[in-house]
Amino acid sequence: MKNLRKIAWLFVLTFLCTIPLISQAQTTNKETSETINVVGSGITKTVEATGNENINISGSDINVTIIGACNTITVTGAAIKVRAQSVRTIRVQGADSGVAYKSSPNKNGKAISSVTGADAYVTKIK
Numbered sequence: 001m002k003n004l005r006k007i008a009w010l011f012v013l014t015f016l017c018t019i020p021l022i023s024q025a026q027t028t029n030k031e032t033s034e035t036i037n038v039v040g041s042g043i044t045k046t047v048e049a050t051g052n053e054n055i056n057i058s059g060s061d062i063n064v065t066i067i068g069a070c071n072t073i074t075v076t077g078a079a080i081k082v083r084a085q086s087v088r089t090i091r092v093q094g095a096d097s098g099v100a101y102k103s104s105p106n107k108n109g110k111a112i113s114s115v116t117g118a119d120a121y122v123t124k125i126k
Contacts, residue, residue: 038064057082073099087111092120100125
């Protein structure tokens with residue numbers, strides 16, 4: 001019975017000691033990434049990225065140029081055209097929408113991509 005109590009206290013102490021580490025990791029992650037939203041219709045915009053951004057673009061008839069590197073680009077809507085310098089992950093949902101990018105920090109040099117919709121695309125350009 002004494003051994004069982006010692007083991008229980010050991011688990012409790014271990015759990016209490018790891019809570020600050022988990023909380024700190026979650027806070028640090030939130031502080032390092034930024035979300036940029038481009039929402040609407042008939043928009044032409046240039047976005048400057050530093051490598052930590054998640055860029056969400058939604059609506060219709062939107063043209064976005066992304067200068068610099070970003071984590072993710074998410075496109076939702078119709079007739080959205082995006083040109084990016086460097087991106088890790090791309091998601092496109094919608095008709096006649098797509099992303100053309102120059103490079104990716106991924107090992108193979110290609111962005112991880114998901115494409116859904118008529119005439120939707122992701123293209124790596126030179």
